[in-house]
Amino acid sequence: MSNLAKQQFGGDWTQEKLHLLGKYLKAYTTIMAKQPFKFAYIDAFAGTGYREERADGDHKNSLSTLFPEMAKEGPQGFFEGSARVALGIEPRFLKYIFIEKSKERSEELEKLKQEFPDREIHVKNGDANNELRMLCDKNENWRGQRAVLFLDPFGMNVEWSTIRAIAGTKAIDMWLLFPLDSGVHRMLTNDGKMSEGWRNRLDLFFGENNWREAFYEKRSQKNLFGEEEVTRRTADYQVIEDYFVKRLESVFEKVAQRPRKLYNSKGKPLFMLCFAAGNLKGAPIAVKIANHILKEPRHG
Ligand SMILES: C[S@@+](CC[C@H](N)C(=O)[O-])C[C@H]1O[C@@H](n2cnc3c(N)ncnc32)[C@H](O)[C@@H]1O
Numbered sequence: 001m002s003n004l005a006k007q008q009f010g011g012d013w014t015q016e017k018l019h020l021l022g023k024y025l026k027a028y029t030t031i032m033a034k035q036p037f038k039f040a041y042i043d044a045f046a047g048t049g050y051r052e053e054r055a056d057g058d059h060k061n062s063l064s065t066l067f068p069e070m071a072k073e074g075p076q077g078f079f080e081g082s083a084r085v086a087l088g089i090e091p092r093f094l095k096y097i098f099i100e101k102s103k104e105r106s107e108e109l110e111k112l113k114q115e116f117p118d119r120e121i122h123v124k125n126g127d128a129n130n131e132l133r134m135l136c137d138k139n140e141n142w143r144g145q146r147a148v149l150f151l152d153p154f155g156m157n158v159e160w161s162t163i164r165a166i167a168g169t170k171a172i173d174m175w176l177l178f179p180l181d182s183g184v185h186r187m188l189t190n191d192g193k194m195s196e197g198w199r200n201r202l203d204l205f206f207g208e209n210n211w212r213e214a215f216y217e218k219r220s221q222k223n224l225f226g227e228e229e230v231t232r233r234t235a236d237y238q239v240i241e242d243y244f245v246k247r248l249e250s251v252f253e254k255v256a257q258r259p260r261k262l263y264n265s266k267g268k269p270l271f272m273l274c275f276a277a278g279n280l281k282g283a284p285i286a287v288k289i290a291n292h293i294l295k296e297p298r299h300g
Helices: 014-034 082-087 101-112 128-137 160-168 180-187 196-206 213-214 235-248 284-293
Strands: 038-043 095-100 119-127 147-153 173-181 216-223 226-233 259-262 269-277
Touching: 014 038, 014 082, 014 147, 014 173, 014 259, 014 269, 014 284, 038 082, 082 095, 095 101, 095 128, 101 119, 101 226, 128 160, 160 173, 160 196, 173 180, 180 216, 180 235, 180 269, 196 235, 213 235, 235 269, 269 284
Parallel strands: 038 095, 038 147, 095 119, 147 173
Antiparallel strands: 173 269, 216 226, 259 269
16 A cells, blocks of 8 residues: 555544445445446545545645644544445446546556456546536436446535536436535635635535525614624525525435534534435435435444
């Protein structure tokens, strides 16, 4: 194992997310193995195959430097990451597509081909948004094909246009780790003042700018010199959750109504694990299974 592959950590919430993902993958392949479809697993922020340290080299975009405690969460350990979890699932997927921006991490993923020589593994060293849009935009190719996609970014890297393209295939079940306290909630300043960069990032992330009205209220307030308009954040975690579930519903066939919040050791909901299904026929059962998994009691 190289030094890179050894830079691992596993926090409770990381373990929880992978446990829940694994449960869904198992249920999915068990059902799909009896169906006539070709079905793949796509991991768009794949890492190395082992659990990741938060040193993605993309601090400007992921905002991870703003939230350094994310890097300190959880005990050190050598555990399987999502790519390995997926490779361990029986019945197997017919194809595994791992997308990873870092060249070194992609090289680690390439090694999985030797370790699992009887699997069809494709490693794409590139940006998840670009690679996914390319994969999904070929809509006609999705006939007869299905996939589960895991989107597990460090921060706010997923763009709404990517989510729309994923839903547009009408063939993909998507699990997405939404950066709740670790991203969106912290970016929404109390008085609504934020840099243009943050505003643009939120626009790209939500695919619209209505979040400003959804998350803030404007009021007139009297002061010595008359009246002034003040802006105040009204959005708590629940408002953000409801807003995002509605956004997903605007493009997917069916969406799990209650994403699972993943808490850090201080009780902050760092992320929420969201699920959405794109296929008209498959969505009801997919969401039923996902809901069941999302409601599973927390361990420990
Ligand atoms: C949270 S880690 C993924 C962990 C992985 N799912 C696991 O369970 O082991 C996020 C990964 O996304 C990669 N990454 C960051 N930005 C990316 C982008 N725009 N496109 C593709 N990969 C990216 C990072 O290099 C990092 O390996």
